[in-house]
Amino acid sequence: MFEFKKTTHHLKRRLLIRVVVAGVFAAVCFAGLGWRLWHLQVERYEGLAERADRNRIAVVPIPPRRGEIFDRNGEVLARNYRDYTLSVTRAHLDVPPEQMVDALGELVYLSPSNRRRFFQNLKQSGHYTSVLLRNNLNDTEASWFAAHSYKFPGVELSARWVREYPQGESAAHVLGYVGRISEDDLETLEKEGRMGNYRGSSTIGKKGIEKTWEETLHGRTGIEEVEVTATGRPVRTLKRTDPVPGSDLVLSLDIGLQKVAEAQFAGRRGALVAIEPSSGEVLAFVSAPSFDPNLFIDGIDVENWRKLNDSPDHPLINRPLYGTYPIGSTYKPFVALAALELGKRGPNERISDPGYFELAGQRFRNAGGAAYGPTNMHRAIVVSSDTYFYSLGPEIGVDALHDFSKQFGFGQITGIDLDGERRGVLPSTDWKRKAYKKPEQQHWYTGETVSVAVGQGYNSFTLLQLAQATSVLASNGVYMQPHLVSQIENPQSGRVERTVTQPSHVIDLKPENLAIIRNAMADVLRSGTARRAFAGAPYQAAGKTGTAQVYSLRGAKYKASEIDERLRDHALFMAYAPVENPKIALALIVENSGWGATVAAPIARTVFDYWLSPDREHQQDETVVAQAQAAEGNQ
Structure with missing residues (x-):
């Protein structure tokens, strides 16, 4: 009996100890918990409250x-x-x-x-x-x-x-x-x-x-502050910007003119740029072949990318902006104007054209082997006498020609509002020294000036530069920067801002010299190399045909049928119209297609016919009036 009481007492004591220990442990835990709660809710209240607020508020961007x-x-x-x-x-x-x-x-x-x-x-x-x-x-x-x-x-x-x-x-x-x-x-x-x-x-x-x-x-991205649950479910919008x-x-572009010009390049490779001389606005900008930009919006698929990227016609290359070419005889009016302005040769001075020009035992021949006899400047431009300009090049000198042509934009960045524009090459003695490493290659030879004077040799220009130079010539030396965006319209305020309003510079040219060149260019279309393409036109235009070699013939006779298609000559043409009040100036190239007079000039005729059509101009005037009235109504 005694031992039973003793055992019971011992068990009670052990149980009491356990209860006390458990109570102390619980008290310590609650004390720690209480201290932690006090620490979080009192000492760190401000910082944690801010973080908690951020956790429950999601900032959602709203793309514009x-x-x-x-x-x-x-x-x-x-x-x-x-x-x-x-x-x-x-x-x-x-x-x-x-x-x-x-x-x-x-x-x-x-x-x-x-x-x-x-x-x-x-x-x-x-x-x-x-x-x-x-x-x-x-x-x-x-x-x-x-x-x-x-x-x-x-x-x-x-x-x-x-x-x-x-x-x-x-x-x-x-x-x-x-x-x-x-x-x-x-x-x-x-x-x-x-x-x-x-x-x-x-x-x-x-x-x-x-x-x-x-x-x-x-535009500018907006934001929306949204209260969310712990699982991220939105509850309500707190603030919205x-x-x-x-x-x-x-854009200055006219999509009707653009499509007319593009249709002329169907199945061909080439480029065309048309500019309004008085403003510098680009009216048409063609690079053929083209591509569908809708393919790229969400990432182009592999099959379409391969078709575009592997095509030998390179449809992704922006030809007017990135492609550089020798521009052939379309350069001659600018060379002739340089000779007049620099006093190197008078307009009536005649030279003998036996079909070639000889320098240091080397003969530089006329295209097609033609011989024009005694030739002055006007006739040289109209019939496109290479011999006349071969002889003129050394008289001007490559550096003087460089400095003069530079003013028209040749070999320069025009500043058009597109990315990827190339400068090209407007050769000079300084350029050659920098372009070549070996001393024997750095020397400039007179024979190289002979080729440069007819738009060949080291000359390498973009079609945009040729179109811009033609536009400047048409506007009597006023250089308006070529541009595609003519107006910026704010959709909220309705405010309209024009982009280019003043000339970049004005070339100091004598009116009598300009008249000589422009009259000769008009005769190119009346009785010269482009007469067939412009026969019966209801307006008078002025221009110059051109054919540029893709590779050197080294004295051999050119036969297109015996040459690989992609090694054949390029056909070029530059022109503006009407002569008395130019409303459009253009330059174009059709790659590997032969003579500029037979291939390129008819394309320009089609473009001019569309743009100068009385019906289109009347419709354009009505559109301008309607837009002006709508703008007044919005104000």
Whole structure:
């Protein structure tokens, strides 16, 4: 009995100790918890409250609507439309991407190209990067997915602005295109401090006007502060700053003229630039062949990229801006004007043209072997006597010719509002010293000036430079910077800003010298090399034909039928019209097609006929009046 009481007492004591220990432990825990709560809610209240507030408030960027692009008559060249998209963030998926795509494909149609492009982009993207899976969902597809979205964590349905180019391939090299923002784009935006304005945006201008006017077109990103639950579900909008849409651009381009000019290059390679001399506005800008910029908006697929990139015709190259060519006889009017201005040869001075010019035992022959006999400056331009200009080159000298031609824009960056413009080569003795490393190659020879004077040799100009020089000649030496964007229109305020209003410079030219050159150029179309192309024209134009060698014949006779097609001569033409009041100046090249008079001049005639048509000009006047009245009404 005693032992039983003793055992019971011992058990009670052990239980009491346990209770005390447990109580002390609980008290310590509650004390620690209380201290922690006091520390968090009192000592660290301000900092943690701010962090908690940030955690419950999501800042959602609102991308702006991109500015639209119009031609001079209000025709839409680039516009936007609303589009539903499905995008995937890999880090938020609860199943492998392949399994998710298969399951989603039972609800929403996913083409093989959608799947292929998605997995390609997924490999190149981070875990937290949103990757496009499908775009252009219709309302039915979007609503159907929204009803089942809970089954697909990590897949987001969203609406976005999508760029569209309704003219297709027409003026593609002018407009360029937008594309997905790349890593290089992100680095550039970061360096320029513009990254914040692209939050929420997925595309950026890549080429053409879309790239050079990116800041103007893009607009300013808005933000929306949204209260969310712990799971990220939005509860209410706390604050909203609306995005500012990008400004609209009105181009100087006339899409009707553009399409007429483009149609003349069907099946051919070449370029054409038409400019309004009084303003410097580019009326047509053709690079043939072209491409469809709509292919690039969401990333071009492999098949189409290969077709464009591997084509021997190089449709992606902007020929008027990037291609450089010897311009042949179209350079002669400028050489003749240089001779007059520098006092090197009078207009009535005659030289004998036996069909060749001989220098140091080497003969430089006329094209086609023609011999024109006694020839003055006017006749030399009209019949395109090479011998006359061969002999004129050394008299002027390459450096003097360089300095004179430079004023017209040859071998210079014109400053047109497109990216990728090339300078070309306007040769001089200084240029050759810098271009070659070996001393024996740096020396300038007189025979090289002979070739330069007829637009061959080291001469290498862009078609834009030739068109600009022709425009300057037509405007009596007034150099208006060539440009494509004529007006910037703010869609909110309606404010309109013109881009180029004053000449860059004016070349000091004697009117009597200009008259000599312009009269000779008019006779080229009346009775000279381009007379057939312009027979019966209801206006008087002035111009010059040209044919440029692709490679040196080294004295051999040129036979196009015996030469590879891509080694045949280029056909060139430059002109302006009407002579008395020039409204359009142009230059064009048709690659590897032969004589400028038979191939290039008829294209210019078609372009002039369209632009100077009385019916078109009357319609243009009515359009201008209607636009002015509409602008007054908006004010």
